[in-house]
Amino acid sequence: MEQVLEVKGLKTYFYTEDGVAKSVDGVDFTLSKGKTLGIVGESGCGKSVTSLSVMRLVSEPAGKIVDGEILFNGDNLLAKTEKEMRDIRGNRISMIFQEPMTSLNPVFTVGNQINEVLKLHQGMTTKEATLKSIEMLKLVGIPLPEKRVHEYPHQLSGGMRQRVMIAMALACNPALLIADEPTTALDVTIQAQILELMKDLKERLGTAIMLVTHDLGVVAEVADEVMVMYAGRVVEHGAVREIFAKPMHPYTQGLLKSIPDISEEVEFLETIEGLVPNIYEMPAGCSFAPRCKHAMDACRERQPALTYDGGHKVRCFLYGDASEGEVG
Amino acid sequence: MSKDVLVEIKNLKVHFPTGDSGLFGRSKQVVKAVDGLDFTIRKGETLGIVGESGCGKSTTGRAMLRLIEPTEGEVLFEGRDIMNLRKGDLRGLRREMQFIFQDPYASLDPRKNVASIIGEAFKAHEKMSAKERNERVQELLGLVGLRPEHVKRYPHEFSGGQRQRIGIARALALKPKFVVCDEPVSALDVSIQAQVVNLMKELQQKLELTYLFISHDLRVVKHISNRVGVMYLGAMVEIADKQDLYAAPRHPYTRALLSAIPSPNPEIRRERILLQGDVPSPVNPPSGCRFRTRCPEATERCAIEIPALKDVGDGHMVACHYR
Structure with a gap:
């Protein structure tokens, strides 16, 4: 193995x-x-x-x-x-933490934060990264990912935030x-x-x-x-x-x-x-x-x-x- | 009212106005944290x-002791309605009704030593010499399994489990009849949790206490309680003898909740009922049955009619149209 x-x-x-x-x-x-x-x-x-x-x-x-x-x-x-x-x-190697509220940045949208990883590590453009972010949000079971991608962490519940963290970690x-x-x-x-x-x-x-x-x-x-x-x-x-x-x-x-x-x-x-x-x-x-x-x-x-x-x-x-x- | 009832709650409501009051202070929104609760607590249970x-x-636990003022409803303690008591009378009543808080780090004054934390209750409620007071504090420390020399120490010198023991000693100082315990072991590690739970059970037997034990931990609640009530979005959805509730839950929410407990035995795989979505906002709860938006069995009737909490046999109460 x-x-x-x-x-x-x-x-x-x-x-x-x-x-x-x-x-x-x-x-x-x-x-x-x-x-x-x-x-x-x-x-x-x-x-x-x-x-x-x-x-x-x-x-x-x-x-x-x-x-x-x-x-x-x-x-x-x-x-x-x-x-x-x-x-x-x-x-x-990526990591998800206990407290999904404090590990997301409150002043950036969810999409923005997932995009950052993709742009940095995979050299994607903003457009490509946003599409990938939506795909990741869908993967972790977030309803209406096209809408959620433009929302801020405070607009999501605790469970949703943890899903976002997982999406980001797995991007x-x-x-x-x-x-x-x-x-x-x-x-x-x-x-x-x-x-x-x-x-x-x-x-x-x-x-x-x-x-x-x-x-x-x-x-x-x-x-x-x-x-x-x-x-x-x-x-x-x-x-x-x-x-x-x-x-x-x-x-x-x-x-x-x-x-x-x-x-x-x-x-x-x-x-x-x-x-x-x-x-x-x-x-x-x-x-x-x-x-x-x-x-x-x-x-x-x-x-x-x-x-x-x-x-x-x-x-x-x-x-x-x-x-x-x-x-x- | 039957003789063995210690506390009776009737139509208890606690509503909080929210900060969003609209542009000109109109359309004030209200969070319905507790919205019409009825239940009784028997002596010694x-x-x-x-x-x-x-x-x-x-919020329910706090409102019962009037640490938060309820919006509506009655709380009868030994038949007396405590909602109408004035501050002075309420103070007297607090000797008999006490509270144990969740966070043993935040609920003890860091600038006071154990002697004054526990002894404060005697100062406020009883005329007692310093010597007598000291003796009583020593006695209480022994009762909760701390040592006499701990009396001069400050909260930061103790571990989480020991702090919770201090919190328990403080609550028991005036020999109350009724103690509301709000998540008393949730901040503790499992091995320490078991020590504190055992202590609380022992003290209950020794001092004939009645507990209201609030917790999100379904395993601990099953262990310590005689009866268990399940709340969802400000309302009681089911309340029954614990054996009954855990063996044969009736409400769809209780079923989902119990099936979600991770089992520490990988051989036992219960069938899990996964609920969709999240709990709705208490500002604007769903019409009819509050659980209907996540309920796998919801019908049209659930959106229109609020289900009443009714007895389905042997005191097992359920709030669902289809039970």
């Missing part, structure tokens, strides 16, 4: 007054053409920073990609100049689409519309999608593979069916159990006790150990490696030899 | 209210 993206040993740190925040601390994954990888985790786990790193949009000088490789179609993005990256962003037929919480700001019936659209477009255009979200339900609906992150590291990674049917890492198990199940009735929900550790004072050993029911002595001393265990990868001493793993 | 943005669920 054609590999679009390969991330190896990615480390993105932020240097702040309070110390060094290791937001992404050694992340590896690959993504193939036409596949969707869901990256899930709670606030501060590094999922968004991972996607920003792929786009090379980490805000410098505070943030810095300190180590690793990001291979896009075999080409290392970390070796590119800013000018080369500009040719890639919005063209070969140049990118090989990779990064969607960072694309439906979080939307209502559930509109979310269902957008998820259907993303599934349909993936099949028709063969775009590889990196879907960043905190909602395990959304991942279960659209992703082929899931990567669960905790405190800057991948704790579990595998096929979507595998992970939801047989979660192995205690954190993944806890996350799945904390969502109320609508087909079942329980008095109290299972919870993960405690809080995510302070990013400046990560515990030694496994970063989940202080909240883990199964924590052993080894977990507090050594960092378990991400090991392969029948079908999917997991970073936990419950599945492997606790004498291995790095100290610290 | 949790009534969940679900619906999408703009359906009027938060």
Whole structure:
């Protein structure tokens, strides 16, 4: 299968007054053409920073990609100049964000904003670009695209704006689409519309999608593979069916159990006790150990490696030899 | 009125005038955020209210406590109509009716420490020495799972889940009977969400509280509520016992809404009812049934006649001509 993206040993740190925040601390994954990888985790786990790193949009000088490789179609993005990256962003790799209102420019029409991408990357004239924009709006299911193309963002509803964002992101037929919480700001019936659209477009255009979200339900609906992150590291990674049917890492198990199940009735929900550790004072050993029911002595001393265990990868001493793993 | 009813809402309306008042102040438009609600809340139960943005669920909660003045209607608390109370009497009533807000970042004063945030209620409502007040604050902190040393800290020193615990402690300070919870866990991460939901359930049992639980999260509402009401564009379209509502939704909107919940189990694929288009503007809602413009089953009658909320058996109420 054609590999679009390969991330190896990615480390993105932020240097702040309070110390060094290791937001992404050694992340590896690959993504193939036409596949969707869901990256899930709670606030501060590094999922968004991972996607920003792929786009090379980490805000410098505070943030810095300190180590690793990001291979896009075999080409290392970390070796590119800013000018080369500009040719890639919005063209070969594009991104949609959580908040469709703040990511569209309020003083330009929808058509104007989609045209910009097409003129810049494909050298189209305004006339050609407008025709293409209308075609894109039609593709994402916006009614009356000939009329909507001349409207401003405030004239559209939240769901429509997110469709416009998707139209813009897909205008140049990118090989990779990064969607960072694309439906979080939307209502559930509109979310269902957008998820259907993303599934349909993936099949028709063969775009590889990196879907960043905190909602395990959304991942279960659209992703082929899931990567669960905790405190800057991948704790579990595998096929979507595998992970939801047989979660192995205690954190993944806890996350799945904390969502109320609508087909079942329980008095109290299972919870993960405690809080995510302070990013400046990560515990030694496994970063989940202080909240883990199964924590052993080894977990507090050594960092378990991400090991392969029948079908999917997991970073936990419950599945492997606790004498291995790095100290610290 | 039956004995076990704590709150009764009759024909509640909240209309907001909009800024667009025409060139000479004529043709003033009105947003009908809540447009004629009737429901009751029983003692000790949790009534969940679900619906999408703009359906009027938060406005309903606020209007019931008169944090927003309703345009019309009655709110009976233990049989007393609170709409006619003067400010002074209302203040007394607020001891018994409290509110938990969505955003734990915005609803706590950043310049006050926990002792004064929670203790403020005692200052306003009860004559109490500083020592007594301090004891009560400590007691409340323990109740919501915070530690005694937290009393001197400021909101920024807490995580989102802990802040929401402070908000809950504040709401419970005066031992209210009824608490309106407006999206209390929506801003929290799932693992923290479960902790706070469990806490709220525990406190309800311990203190015999009655909740109105407003949320867009259909899973959380199912978990915490006894009965659930579904709102659409300012009106209640269905209200029933939660088992009933989730197992056998009757209104076409409820059906679509429930089918849209993404399932965290990829093996379970429910048939999804995809609604077309968006929610219409509450300035100019559709005639007849408000849902008819998106309803897959709408007929001519739906455009003419407003469906009444009627009992279809066992207290399951639906507002649809064809149920």
